[in-house]
Amino acid sequence: TPTTPSFSSSSNIKVEASTGDGRFYSPVVKGLAEKHGISYAELSQIPGTGQAGRVTKQDFLNYLDGGAGSDSTNVAPASAAPSFQAPPAAQPPARQESRPPAPQVENIPGEEWAANGTKIVPMDNMRRLIAEHMVRSKHTSPHVYSVQEVDCSRISAWRAKHKNEFKKREGMSLSFTPFFLEAAIRALLQFPLVNSSVDGNTIVMKRAINLGCAVALGNSGLIVPVIKSAEEKNFVGLCRSLNDLALRARAKKLLPDEVTGGTFTVTNPGIFGTMIGTPIINQPQVAILCLGQIKKRPVVVDDMIAIREVCYLTLSYDHRIIDGSLGGQYLAFIREYLENWDLDRPLY
Structure with missing residues (x-):
């Protein structure tokens, strides 16, 4: 009962x-x-x-x-x-x-x-801290936003090919998020200024890529656990780390070290049907990547109308050190990386 x-x-x-x-x-x-x-x-x-x-x-x-x-x-x-x-x-x-x-x-x-x-x-403690952090970020960083459309057909086909094997071996579903995490990491290696912070009149470059991944906690707000040294992990390693941190975040079992030290953040409101988001930068970082919903849409391919799985990526960045050209190049790298995903690439 x-x-x-x-x-x-x-x-x-x-x-x-x-x-x-x-x-x-x-x-x-x-x-x-x-x-x-x-x-x-x-x-x-x-x-x-x-x-x-x-x-x-x-x-x-x-x-x-x-x-x-x-x-x-x-x-x-x-x-x-x-x-x-x-x-x-x-x-x-x-x-x-x-x-x-x-x-x-x-x-x-x-x-x-x-x-x-x-x-x-009254706000609970977490909501109060989130509010203070968001207001401080807006006061600190002049936010600029760039958006690019990405054809996700190839990663969708590769995922469909390997998701059953992945589920059998790993005991969890293969989501789209790790594809974008890997692409974001490769782009950060190509454009290291996006993986930095500002300290007064100096720019602090970060060698390690500590990737923050926003996790929604329902009515309790959200939390951003961090995959430390994410550039050292392969695709399956990213999947495992993401799943582990998300599960323990919702169970409130994260360690203090696992929610600090991030150098770049990815947020995915697309899982809630959001097409385009303009997230606030997670200080003291200088950029955050937002993933929109992957949805079938009519697009023009070689002067022909085709149905493709498409999403929109938004990069929010700090205009003190990142200009529109760099923001656009960063997104373009991710787009090219995902649209040219190797369909013959092995899962393991």
């Missing part, structure tokens, strides 16, 4: 998010129930006039006005700290509609929307 989410106040009154028959209670209703000491069992008996029979705020207030809450067998005083035992065999919630449920917004129990339609929600 799935566990039903609950919240508790200082009085230890527990009000569940939904009943065993699938009824849903808004944060406003749950807050009112806690405030007035209405138990879970009693709340489930209030008739609802909202969508799909949901209990609205007015339904709850009408229930209180009608004398509800005076029966001590149904409503426990706040100091009694009652608890609710879930039924032993609750039925799965009834399907209300075919479209996906609306995203849940985390609310502070007992608080309602203000009269002007706003609510103050």
Whole structure:
């Protein structure tokens, strides 16, 4: 039986998010129930006039006005700290509609929307740090953006040829991201200024390529684990490192050394359907590469219309030391590298 989410106040009154028959209670209703000491069992008996029979705020207030809450067998005083035992065999919630449920917004129990339609929600520590870092980057680096289109048909064909063998031997799926990581590394070796930082009036060139790979953590923000000395790894080595860091990032098991020391970052919002992004540079680096969604599109090839798997790459770079010509050359190198991928190249 799935566990039903609950919240508790200082009085230890527990009000569940939904009943065993699938009824849903808004944060406003749950807050009112806690405030007035209405138990879970009693709340489930209030008739609802909202969508799909949901209990609205007015339904709850009408229930209180009608004398509800005076029966001590149904409503426990706040100091009694009652608890609710879930039924032993609750039925799965009834399907209300075919479209996906609306995203849940985390609310502070007992608080309602203000009269002007706003609510103050404090940032958690990670979101606050991300915000400070992004603002500092914009104040530090004059951002410039270059975009190039890449035909991914050859890497897609090579991936299709080897993905089953890769999955069998490595125990994980072969994604497109490592192809772009390898191309980005080769381009950094060709254009080392992109793999540097600025210190006052000097440029600090970096010999090692410590490749940061942004990992989304859902509502918890994002984190950028770093593949150290990425230029020393082959294709499969990059796949293994990327998968390992991503899994441990989501499990919150990264070591401090694995999220510091990056010299260049790659972010991939394309997995969420993003076509083109303009990411903010991860200081003190001077550039970040953004991968757009790979999608079949009509393109012109030798004066003929053809369907190809295409994506857009964006390079955000610090205009203090990187000009548009260098940014364009860096992206062009990646494009040529991927569009000329050797189809006979062995996986291992």
